[in-house]
Amino acid sequence: MKKTIKWLAAIAVFLLVGVLLFGEISEVLRRKSGAESDMVHSFYEIEEDTLDVLFLGSSHLYYGVQPNVLWRDYGITSYDMGSSEQTAATSYFLLKEAFTRQKPKIVVLESYYLWYNGLYNSEARLRQAFDGMRFGKTKLEMIDTMLADQGLKTKLTYCLPFVKYHGRWESLEDYDFHTKPYLKGARIDYTVAVPEQPELPAASGIPEISLTWLGKIQELCEANGAKFAMLAVPYGVETDRERYDRRQGINVALEELLAEEGVPFFFCQKNEPDLIDPATDYRDKTHLNTAGAEKLTARLGAWLEELCPLPDHREDPAYAQWEEDLALYEADTAAQREHPESTADVI
Amino acid sequence: MLFNSLEFLLFFPAVCLGYYVIPHRFRYLFLLACSYFFYMCWNPQYALLMLTSTAITYASGLLLARANAIREERRRLRARKWCVAVSFVSNLAILFFFKYFQFAADTVIRVLHMIQIEAQPPAFDVILPVGISFYTFQALSYTVDVYRGEIYAEKNFLKYALFVSFFPQLVAGPIERSKNLLIQINERHRFDFARVRDGLLLMLYGFFQKVVLAEYLGMAVDGIYNTYAERTGFQLLVATVLFAFQIYCDFGSYSNIAIGAARVMGFRLMENFNTPYFAVSVSDFWRRWHISLSTWFRDYLYIPLGGNRKGRVRKWFNLMVVFVTSGLWHGASWHFVFWGFLNGAYQVIGEWLRPLRREINRVFGVDESAFSHRLLRALLTFALIDISWIFFRASGGRDGVQILLRILGLAGTRWFTWGDNLAAMGLTRNTAELLAVSLLILFVVDLCRYRGLRLTEWIVRQGLWFRWLVYFAGIFGILIFGVYGPGYDASQFIYFQF
Secondary structure, X not given: OHHHHXXXXXXXXXXXXXXXXXXXXXXXXXXXXXXXHOOOHHHHHOOOOOOOEEEEEOHHHHHHOOHXXXXXXXXXXXXXXXXXXXXXXXXXXXXXXXXXOOOOOEEEEEOHHHHOOOOOOOHHHHHHHHOOOOOOHHHHHHHHHHOOOOOHHHHHHHHOOHHHHHHHHHHOOHHHHOOOHHHOOOOOOOOXXXXXXXXXXXXXXXXXXXXXXXXXXXXXXXXXXXXEEEEEOOOOOOOOHHHHHHHHHHHHHHHHHHHHHOOOEEEHHHHOOOOOOOOOOEOOOOOEOHHHHHHHHHHHHHHHHHHOOOOOOOOOHHHHHHHHHHHHHHHHHHHHHHOOOOOOOOO | OOOXXXXXXXXXXXXXXXXXXXOHHHHHHHHHHHHHHHHHOOOOOHHHHHHHHHHHHHHHHHHHHXXXXXXXXXXXXXXXHHHHHHHHHHHHHHHHHHHHHHHHHHHHHHHHHXXXXXXXXXXXXXXXXXXXXXXXXXXXXXXXXHHOOOOOOOOOHHHHHHHHHOHHHOOOOOOOOHHHHHHHHHOOOOOOHHHHXXXXXXXXXXXXXXXHHHHHHHXXXXXXXXXXXXXXXXXXXXXXXHHHHHHHHHHHHHHHHHHHHHHHOOOOOOXXXXXXXXXXOHHHHHHHOOHHXXXXXXXXXXXXXXXXXXXXXXXXXXXXXXXXXXXXXXXXXXXXXXXXXXXXXHHHHHHHOHHHHHHHHHHOOOOOOOHHHHHHHHHHHHHHHHHXXXXXXXXXXXXXXXXXXXXXXXXXXXXXXXXXXXXXXXXXXXXXXXXXXHHHHHHHXXXXXXXXXXXXXXXXXXXXXXXXXXXXXXXXHHHHHOOOOOOOOHHHHOOOOO
């Protein structure tokens, strides 16, 4: 009997050590969305119930909004729950997960990817949004909804990203060991490109699926006592004018729709056309660089404060971490300003 | 359900748990149900075929027992022979129909074509039942063993059915003998920590052989062999050497996992591979390679043919019959037959030349027990075996000849070019280094075994920290470096469009 207990104890400890090791190794091998930003996953680094504002959206968001600037200028705590080509359905599940840890007063959805007529664009984009999410009820619900047509084995790889990424041992980078949660989901990039920025087009149709999920996001915010707002980060013509008009037209349509529903909408290219300088503030034809992001975010802070009274936490010792994170952000941006480095191929 | 699949990783612990929880008298029923489930995961209908083979050989055993009770000797002998004949003919007929019918029909059509007679091949679209060659041979061995009085005739059909279908060794061996496995079904197996640990360690090593070594070696070999016409002799030579290790790891891994899995549940399966590339002659190689099949052919074909009891020429003939049949057992194609022929021929020629070799050794005063001599013999044996593997791996005899000519520099093409030979094999520098380290581990493990050092015993004698370090290194080495799952393509994640 004594021997059996010894064996059982040995097996239990072995399994425990194994699980812990597995967790650590999985974390190193997991592909980080947005490289060192480790988007979505770095959200868990923020102390529970300390966020004032949560941003959702695609690359337009994480290049265009810098949470550290909101802290520096207004003492507002915020996080970019961004991921490449984030659809409205994806935003919904990310928001649902965010509500399990935070009670933001305002939720802001960036509007660009509403143009996409589908649940998600590609496997890689879905993984970029959800691999960083901890396993739990929301993840299972997301798998059930987004991957309803997939087999059990495929679904399992979303629960256990290790199965997908164990082959990354060959291509590990420095950021796999040292992520930068202090970026709060945003990216830093000071490269400069000059896009064409034509007049705003006429309104175009918003895909039904985006409207459906937009409605669900609104309901979710309401259920969690958060104010819902939307944001359109400026962008220029990337490939052709027709495509630009179609996508930008969605913002024009959205403005009217949201006005009817009483949802605040910061349509930068319309409301503040001179805020962003196309000659200096873009990293490519469709994304702001960090110089542009700082301008936009500074303006956003004032807009957010108009929507809802947000406390200034800068003097609160409980928020000291935010000040430390800001210092790291400032050091990074200073270095980047000196030697701009494009993040184009590391998303 | 493959061993290196998620299904097996769930299936096996569940079976083990059930096996130890269920009372002893019901365990064989549980294992039988699990074994049929395991088999039916491939193709449920083919379980009926296995059941048919099982029923025939089971009946042959009972009938042999009854025949043994016949008092009149002539009648008894005749009845006994009839039992064996019916069992063999019916089982081999099933095997022939499912595995060799198309091959035989194609061969006949080809021969007819050579004598200007055109015929249409029959429409025959049947998938080869998984493991049919293995379980058919295993079941047939039972008939012969009962015939020879080496085992009792099993009365319990379900226990016998478990012997034929025992899932760890069902689809890729070892091909067990009733006198070893069948009697173990009645044993009462208790959970023994040390035995379970040893079994799991063997399985772990098997997984390493399969998902790390065999998979990467397979990538390298496929990269060269699938486009051999564009490859240099050097690349083909390297690929051929690597294939020797690929097939060893592939086949050896299944045996190790099978033996380990059975050991976890308390069953002792026969050893199947014993450091084959340390062999110092081709016949020595065949005593170390796929032992369960080699001994099957020895016991149930070579010896009944007369073995070495009827003179040298007859012995050589018997050897050739055994190896050509072995080639055919491995695959229904002429290049497998040629592979078997080559291995038989090596041994016949080797034996024929033995007096000459001894004379040369005597004249030059060669110490046959010296390391250098044994090493040379091992290298020569490896070279001969590896040449035969060319015909095993190539998709046809002609391809095999072409590959061999290129390796020997007789194809009129360049034998070596400077360039990225690694990339040609589909390997990166990292994977090549991983492969080198893994092959070194394989070599060290085999060397220890060859030297009689039991590595598992040595590991379990070490301190806790060292043992656990080895276990975790093994587990995570396989998990990280193994080839499995959906695969990761970094280019998918590059942001091409917005």
